[in-house]
Amino acid sequence: MSFFKRKKQKQQPEAEEQQPVKKEHLLEQIDIYQNKLASSDQDDHVPLFNMLGSLYFELEDYDQAIHYYEQSIEQNKAMGKAFTDLVKLYNIKRKQASSENDRDGVQYYLQKSDELMKLTKDTIRGNM
Amino acid sequence: MGFIDFIINSILTQASITIALIAFAGLLLQRKPFGEVLSGSFKTMLGFLVLSAGSSIIVGSLLYFGEIFSEGFGMEGIVPSIEAINGQAMNELGLANQIALTFLAIFIFNILLARLTKWKYIFLTGQALLWMATITTVFGSAAGFNGIGLILVGGLVGGIFAVAMPAIAQPIVKKITGSDDIALGHFCTIGYLFAAGIAKVVGKNSDSTENIKFPKGLGFLSDTYLSVAIVMVPLYVITAVFAGSEFGTVLSGDVNYIVYAFLQAVQFVVGVYVLLSGVRLLLGEIVPAFRGIALKVVPDAKPALDCPVLFPYAPNAVTAGFITTTIGTVIAMFVLPWFGLAMILPGMLTNFFAGGTAGIFMNAVGGRRGVLIGGIAHGFFITLLPALLVPSFNGLGFVNTTATDVDTVTAGLLFEWIIQPIMSLFG
Numbered sequence: 001m002s003f004f005k006r007k008k009q010k011q012q013p014e015a016e017e018q019q020p021v022k023k024e025h026l027l028e029q030i031d032i033y034q035n036k037l038a039s040s041d042q043d044d045h046v047p048l049f050n051m052l053g054s055l056y057f058e059l060e061d062y063d064q065a066i067h068y069y070e071q072s073i074e075q076n077k078a079m080g081k082a083f084t085d086l087v088k089l090y091n092i093k094r095k096q097a098s099s100e101n102d103r104d105g106v107q108y109y110l111q112k113s114d115e116l117m118k119l120t121k122d123t124i125r126g127n128m
Numbered sequence: 129m130g131f132i133d134f135i136i137n138s139i140l141t142q143a144s145i146t147i148a149l150i151a152f153a154g155l156l157l158q159r160k161p162f163g164e165v166l167s168g169s170f171k172t173m174l175g176f177l178v179l180s181a182g183s184s185i186i187v188g189s190l191l192y193f194g195e196i197f198s199e200g201f202g203m204e205g206i207v208p209s210i211e212a213i214n215g216q217a218m219n220e221l222g223l224a225n226q227i228a229l230t231f232l233a234i235f236i237f238n239i240l241l242a243r244l245t246k247w248k249y250i251f252l253t254g255q256a257l258l259w260m261a262t263i264t265t266v267f268g269s270a271a272g273f274n275g276i277g278l279i280l281v282g283g284l285v286g287g288i289f290a291v292a293m294p295a296i297a298q299p300i301v302k303k304i305t306g307s308d309d310i311a312l313g314h315f316c317t318i319g320y321l322f323a324a325g326i327a328k329v330v331g332k333n334s335d336s337t338e339n340i341k342f343p344k345g346l347g348f349l350s351d352t353y354l355s356v357a358i359v360m361v362p363l364y365v366i367t368a369v370f371a372g373s374e375f376g377t378v379l380s381g382d383v384n385y386i387v388y389a390f391l392q393a394v395q396f397v398v399g400v401y402v403l404l405s406g407v408r409l410l411l412g413e414i415v416p417a418f419r420g421i422a423l424k425v426v427p428d429a430k431p432a433l434d435c436p437v438l439f440p441y442a443p444n445a446v447t448a449g450f451i452t453t454t455i456g457t458v459i460a461m462f463v464l465p466w467f468g469l470a471m472i473l474p475g476m477l478t479n480f481f482a483g484g485t486a487g488i489f490m491n492a493v494g495g496r497r498g499v500l501i502g503g504i505a506h507g508f509f510i511t512l513l514p515a516l517l518v519p520s521f522n523g524l525g526f527v528n529t530t531a532t533d534v535d536t537v538t539a540g541l542l543f544e545w546i547i548q549p550i551m552s553l554f555g
Contacts, residue, residue, distance in 0.1 A: 083440035084305065091309055091431060098423050110252070110419050113433065120436035124446055124484075 331494020449487015456507015
């Protein structure tokens with residue numbers, strides 16, 4: 001058992017060091033994709049929105065992640081990561097609102113989640 | 129005394145008023161502005177009355193259908209519709225107050241169980257809880273419970289289902305979603321696990337459904353009202369033809385008997401439309417309040433959401449599961465009468481949502497082959513279970529209908545096969 005403990009203790013500082021590096025990398029990526037979005041003259045921004053949503057989610061900037069995913073769905077209601085990540089994001093925000101005793105926030109994100117369920121039903125009808 | 133008697137005998141016996149009063153108390157407890165309390169209570173009462181109106185339309189249409197079906201085929205044809213069961217239980221059986229209170233009791237037991245046990249699931253699909261409250265009240269009352277006992281037993285059984293069903297589905301849901309944060313709150317879970325079990329056995333190394341290209345154009349079948357119409361219209365018309373013009377004209381009067389059958393089928397759809405509008409109004413005020421309270425009391429809760437939560441993970445599996453489940457329900461429709469059971473007509477709406485979700489479960493463990501074979505078995509299973517409840521529903525006075533949603537049906541069977549015999553042991 002002591003072997004595993006020692007190993008874990010050794011790994012911890014390395015993991016801590018990796019955090020800022022990872023964050024820096026994500027911010028760099030976000031910068032690149034935001035520039036691409038700004039300079040893009042194509043009509044279809046969905047892949048860029050999804051990429052930005054995903055990067056912000058990883059960065060734990062949930063509001064920005066929701067912002068980009070919602071834009072993605074608004075432009076093209078294709079079943080996929082935007083839908084699946086949005087459910088998770090609304091749940092995270094609802095949890096945060098719960099822990100802050102923000103009653104309106106809880107209802108707001110539950111409502112958002114309901115709307116997404118309805119949109120999913122409608123979208124799958126359109127896709128069939 | 130006269131005034132109290134008036135309140136007890138003339139006001140509290142009116143289900144629409146007591147249900148509105150429950151909403152009134154709930155909204156006051158949440159410290160809502162008085163205007164919202166009043167409008168919320170009124171909407172709840174309105175919801176109940178609209179639901180009752182929908183139920184009367186459905187019953188009228190089903191009575192007609194029952195007569196022509198027995199005349200035409202010499203046997204009983206049963207329409208699976210949990211909406212019709214709910215409407216009849218609330219109105220014809222006079223169980224509205226008990227159902228409303230059991231519905232609240234299920235909420236409370238759900239919160240208590242999520243708070244006190246390791247099953248941290250809060251069931252957020254309000255409509256499914258109303259169907260569960262209907263069945264536990266109907267079968268609890270048939271088992272001999274009444275008063276507060278009926279509400280507590282119904283609430284406890286419903287509350288256990290509300291945490292246990294998401295819990296047993298969670299290992300596969302986790303596999304599908306790749307996360308443990310979201311759960312599935314849909315009372316067809318026993319069917320999903322049954323289907324997934326079969327898919328796992330038969331579907332080893334089978335490729336995923338997501339690589340299949342399906343023809344488009346099936347979407348209309350998932351529309352609530354069209355899907356009901358698509359089954360009911362041909363069914364009523366064909367049955368009327370078999371019943372013959374002489375018998376049909378007795379019921380249709382001056383109208384041509386085939387046209388009358390067509391119009392009665394459309395009346396059924398209208399009834400479902402009206403009833404579901406009522407349910408939406410009825411739940412619109414109560415459910416958000418419950419959710420807020422539940423998620424406050426159980427901060428680490430996992431929300432159990434309606435089945436579309438899984439659709440984006442495997443949209444092809446939804447279509448495949450819907451088709452294979454429908455095949456299974458059609459097979460069961462013809463096979464079950466050989467075994468002395470009633471003929472259960474396919475419920476396209478259940479086939480879509482339960483079949484589609486089962487498709488995702490089956491695909492996750494058994495790929496295409498799993499969805500094909502498991503789906504047919506699933507269709508058979510979700511027809512067999514409601515068929516087992518038909519004698520009880522008939523005995524209780526329901527008209528040509530049975531419940532859908534296998535978990536809800538299982539709760540009914542639990543009362544009938546286990547709780548009722550225990551109750552009769554104790555006299």
